[in-house]
Amino acid sequence: MAVKIFVDFDGTITTHDVGNLFFREFGGEACDTFIADYHQEKISAQECFRREAATAGGILPNDLNALLDRQTIDPGFKDFVDFCRLRDLEFHIVSDGLDYYIERVLRAHGIQNVSYVANALSLEPAGANGRQSFSLTFPHSDSVCDRCACCKRNFMLTHSGDDDIIVFIGEGYSDRCPVQYADIVFAKEDLQHFCQRENISYYLYVSFHDVTDRLGRLLARRQLRKRRRAELKRKEAFQRET
Template sequence: MVTKKTFKIFVDFDGTITKKDIGEILFLRFGDAEKAGEIVKDWIDQKINSRESWRLLCRTIENLDKKEFDRFIDSQEIDDSFKTFVDYCNDNRHEIRIVSDGLDYYIDRILNKEGLSFVQRFSNKLVFDNSGGFYPEFPYTDEECDRCANCKRNHIINYSDDEDYTVYIGDGYSDLCPAQYCDFIFAKGSLLRYCEINRITYFPFENFTDVIDKLNELSARKRLKKRYQAQLKRKEVYIQG
């Protein structure tokens, strides 16, 4: 009898768990849309890093209507199959963590609304000041790896070890680095295109039902091979540490 494998699973939030990239559309909606669009493009083109982009984006919003801001966040939807996926992970002893380069304010609000506040997550912080303004803070930054404000790679390293099978699920530019440190990658959007261009093995997915089906197949295999390049990348970090 084959013992089913368990996985350490790391999931992006914006555009992966949610149907839209909330961190981007918030600033297009409430800030200066033209400036916000330029800032996002500069980040994608690597002219600025994620920390700088969040600082600049926050400055594009003036005289924020907090109630309207909250209503807009509350109107955003998550993938219809994500709750089922969380239940699946719990039932099968797969550890699941959300790793986001977004902001905790909307992430926490959406997870609370969906009854998923118990899911562990790591993100950047949005701090509101007494004058009605707000600014970002970065509790999980890495000065040596400064592409993202929240270093997702470090969470993967901190919450897995050599004998674990690691899984990354994502769709965007902030997922390009951390996905490379995981054995199995589920990709769509920009992450999928990156994997194709760089010949990185991945599984395409449209929703979390697709992920469940593939994980069931993987966990039932008698022998499960880890991705060699991911092992090498993790080893590099261990040696540096």
């Protein structure tokens, strides 16, 4: 048995939702409408991203990077990374955001060599004055479900085995699906309400200090157990695949 930890990025590791800020800064209020349409299931996650990227138009990379370099992260996240490394606990960042800002923000806070999965952003020349436009690809989408552009569930299931205990830490909309497949859930904000509605047991946390404390205690007391409903959901997902 191994413990596998999966962590959301926007609003969980970072203090704010960087993805939303990222497009809103350059695309303006129209981006709020796209996100609302996405949450109301009028458009897919990929379509939402495409509209946001198109609305943002040509940007100057320096402006973009300056915005990213102002982002703050959870005060306990670095200690949490050290905690996992010290105990040889495998952990991955699973994000429906963009690789570009995940790498930039982590690097700015001195965090390196962390595994992550996300959507891919590159910048391409767009007109004069060094302006660039956003080019997006979605290498980790699910073939059936369009609710997320990067399928956290698929990544989680392919990176864990039958005997593993899956830990998930998150806060928002794109975490609603993967928590249903996780044994141990750390939730706050929107995700906390979702877990309450769906009767998914969870640990409430404010910062990663809480997560580290709780996980440390659960490990010391050997109290990490599988959650029966999560196990059944995982089995169902594999049966549908075959």
